[in-house]
Amino acid sequence: MTPYTAAAVAAPNHTLHAAANHGGMAATTLRVLPDPDGLHKAAPDGTHAAQPCRQVLPVDNHPGVYCDAYVADGDRLIFASLVGRSGKIMAMYGVIVAGLDRYFRVDGRIFDIDKSLEKRQTKLPASCRYGKDCVHAMLYAPPVGNDSLQRRALLRDVDDARLWETLQHMSTLGLLDHWRTALLTALRAQDMLRPLPSMGIDAVLLDLADNKAYEALVQDMIRDGHLRGEAA
Structure with missing residues (x-):
């Protein structure tokens, strides 16, 4: 398995296309962007005019920055996919990491935002339909980008x-493949596996932070015969 990292983030293929690789990270960009700050530029041949698109929302407290996907863990933002002029994106990230802005306002909601958020971005070609000096950026928190944590957010797939x-x-326990359905069902029932609030991308949280509770669940299921040594 390749653990999830920010490099794996992409939205459904019918809405996004791959952008240039930047710093080892494969980013994605919107096919169609409403006319924010002059970013939308139709292709000369009009080939992109009929492309399907999903909702693109302004980030209310950062004019000129637009969001096509976000994920929250409770009231805390843990992932955002953003498009805007390079200067607008850098200004937003600057006030976040300086601790001068602790909130992210989008989609009629207000999320807490931590200055420890990581940022990856790629500059779009000057000839792209969004205009010059436009970038696609992704902000993400440790549950998204750190594959060593026992509390991990999975995005897209x-x-x-x-x-x-x-x-x-x-x-921390060995698992047999034929346990999959029963154990995932039990984890959902115990809220150790649950969907996360999101827009524009599917997201779930796999939460094994309470490892004693997780191990007790597996051991109880083995003892009660719900998890067997051999497939039925």
Whole structure:
């Protein structure tokens, strides 16, 4: 398994296309952007005019910055995908890391934002339809970018196959493959596996921070016969 990192973030292919690689990170950019601050530029041949798009929202407390995806953990922002002029993005990130702005206002909601957020961005080509000096940036917190944590947010591909692969990587106990359905169901029932509030991207939290409770759950299921040594 390749643990989730920010480099793996992408939205559905019908809404995004790959941008240039920057600092080892594969970023993505919007196909269509409403006309914020002159960013939207139609292609000369009009080929992008009919491209499908998803909602792009202004970041209310950072004029000129636009958000096409975010993920929150409770009231705390843990991921945001942003588009804007380079200067606008840098100004926003500067006040965040300096601790001068502790909130992120978008989609009619206000999220707490921590100055420890990491940032990755790629500059879009000068010829792109958004205009010159435009970048796509991603902000993310440790639960997204750190694959050593026992409390991990998974973005985009959140089907059971990926959840199981991640659980096997995180688990302090050995897990048999035929336990997948029963154990994931039990983790959901115990709120150790749950969806996260988001826009523009699917997100779930796999929370094994209370490792004693997790191990007790697995051991109880083995003892009660819900998890067997051999597949039924």
